[in-house]
Amino acid sequence: MSKNKLSRRKILKSAGIITAAGILSSCGESGTPKKPGKSASKIKKNYDWKLVTTWPKNFPGLGTGAQRLADNIKKMSDGRLNIKLFAGGELVPPFESFDAVRENKAQMFHASPYYWINKNKSMPFFGAVPGGMIAQEHNAWINYGGGQVLWDQLYSEFGLKSFMAGNSGTQMGGWFLNKINSEDDFKGLKMRIPGLAAEVLNRMGGTAVALPGGEIMPALQSGAIDATEWVGPWNDLAFGFYKITKFYYGPGIHEPSSVLECSINLDAYNSLTDDLKTIVKVACEAENNRMLSEFTAANSDAQQKLINEHKVEVLNFPKRVFKTMINISNDVVAETANEGKLNKKIYDSWNNFKKIARLRSPFNEQGFINLSS
Numbered sequence: 001m002s003k004n005k006l007s008r009r010k011i012l013k014s015a016g017i018i019t020a021a022g023i024l025s026s027c028g029e030s031g032t033p034k035k036p037g038k039s040a041s042k043i044k045k046n047y048d049w050k051l052v053t054t055w056p057k058n059f060p061g062l063g064t065g066a067q068r069l070a071d072n073i074k075k076m077s078d079g080r081l082n083i084k085l086f087a088g089g090e091l092v093p094p095f096e097s098f099d100a101v102r103e104n105k106a107q108m109f110h111a112s113p114y115y116w117i118n119k120n121k122s123m124p125f126f127g128a129v130p131g132g133m134i135a136q137e138h139n140a141w142i143n144y145g146g147g148q149v150l151w152d153q154l155y156s157e158f159g160l161k162s163f164m165a166g167n168s169g170t171q172m173g174g175w176f177l178n179k180i181n182s183e184d185d186f187k188g189l190k191m192r193i194p195g196l197a198a199e200v201l202n203r204m205g206g207t208a209v210a211l212p213g214g215e216i217m218p219a220l221q222s223g224a225i226d227a228t229e230w231v232g233p234w235n236d237l238a239f240g241f242y243k244i245t246k247f248y249y250g251p252g253i254h255e256p257s258s259v260l261e262c263s264i265n266l267d268a269y270n271s272l273t274d275d276l277k278t279i280v281k282v283a284c285e286a287e288n289n290r291m292l293s294e295f296t297a298a299n300s301d302a303q304q305k306l307i308n309e310h311k312v313e314v315l316n317f318p319k320r321v322f323k324t325m326i327n328i329s330n331d332v333v334a335e336t337a338n339e340g341k342l343n344k345k346i347y348d349s350w351n352n353f354k355k356i357a358r359l360r361s362p363f364n365e366q367g368f369i370n371l372s373s
C-alpha cells in the first residue's frame with residue numbers, strides 16, 4: 001500500500017470517528033443538547049411524513065405492502081424518515097390521495113396510476129392499460145425502456161415524483177352475475193372497472209363504474225352493478241365476492257400487470273438528503289418485487305379455496321369475446337396518443353417496447369410454459 005493511500009485511509013477513518021462522535025454528542029447523550037453545525041443538521045434532520053393510500057385498512061397485499069414499504073423506509077433510515085400510513089378514507093377519501101399529496105396534506109400516496117385518468121389520459125400507462133404488458137415487461141419498460149423518464153415528466157407537471165412500489169401480476173377479468181357466452185352479454189352490463197378499460201367496456205355496450213375497493217361489495221350486493229373486477233383470487237376472496245356469484249372469469253384483458261405507485265410530493269422529495277432519496281428508491285424497488293411474489297403465491301392458494309370451499313367456477317372468457325375486447329383495447333389505448341405531445345411520446349415508447357419484447361415471447365417464459373405444460 002502506498003504512503004498516499006495509507007494516509008488517505010487514516011484521514012477517512014478518523015473523519016468517520018469524528019462524525020460518529022459528533023452525532024452521538026448532538027443526540028444529547030450527555031443530556032445537554034448541542035447546537036448542530038451545518039453538515040450535522042443535514043445529516044440529522046428527521047422527517048415525519050404521511051402516506052395516504054387508496055386501500056382499505058390492512059388490505060392483504062395492497063395495504064399491507066404499503067405498510068411494509070413505510071416500515072422498511074423507517075428502519076433503513078434509522079427513524080430519520082418516519083412514515084405514518086393512512087388507509088383510504090382515514091385522512092382523505094381514497095380518490096383524493098393524488099390531490100392531497102400535490103397539496104402537501106400528505107407527502108406520499110400508494111395507489112394505482114390509472115385512478116388519475118381524469119388528470120391525464122396517459123396516467124394508466126404507468127399502472128395498467130388494457131391489452132398491455134405483463135409485470136416483467138412492464139418493469140423492464142419503466143426501468144430500462146425509457147418509461148421512468150416519461151413518468152417523471154408527466155408527474156412533474158403535477159408536482160409529484162413516482163416510483164413503482166408493488167405489482168399484483170395478471171389480474172382476473174372479474175365476477176359476473178351471469179355467464180358470458182358472447183359479446184352480447186356485455187350489452188347493458190353495469191360493471192366496476194377502472195382506467196382505460198372503462199372505455200373498452202362502454203364500447204362493448206356496457207356501463208363502467210369507478211369505485212374504490214371498499215365500495216365494491218355493497219354495490220354488488222345492492223344490485224347497483226352486475227359485475228366487478230378487483231384484483232385476483234387472493235384479494236377477491238378477502239372481499240367475499242363468491243357470496244354473490246360463482247362465475248369468475250380470467251385473465252382480464254385490462255390488467256395483464258398492475259403496477260402500484262408510491263408517489264411523493266416533489267418539493268418534499270427534493271428536500272431529502274441523497275441517502276434518504278436512495279433509501280426511498282430502493283425500498284420501493286424491494287416492495288415492487290416482494291409484492292409480486294406475495295400475490296403469485298397467495299393467488300395460487302386462494303384459487304384452490306375458491307374452487308374447493310366456495311364452489312366457484314373459474315373460467316376463461318370465450319376466445320372470440322377475449323379477442324374482441326383486445327381489439328377494442330388496442331384502439332382505445334392508441335387513441336391516447338392524440339391527446340398531446342407527451343401523450344404521443346408515452347404511447348410510442350410503450351408500444352415500441354411492447355412490440356419488440358413480444359418477439360421474445362415464444363422463446364422466454366411464455367414459450368417455456370406453452371411447450372412444457
Ligand code: CA
Nearest residue numbers: 171229230231
Ligand atoms: Ca383491478
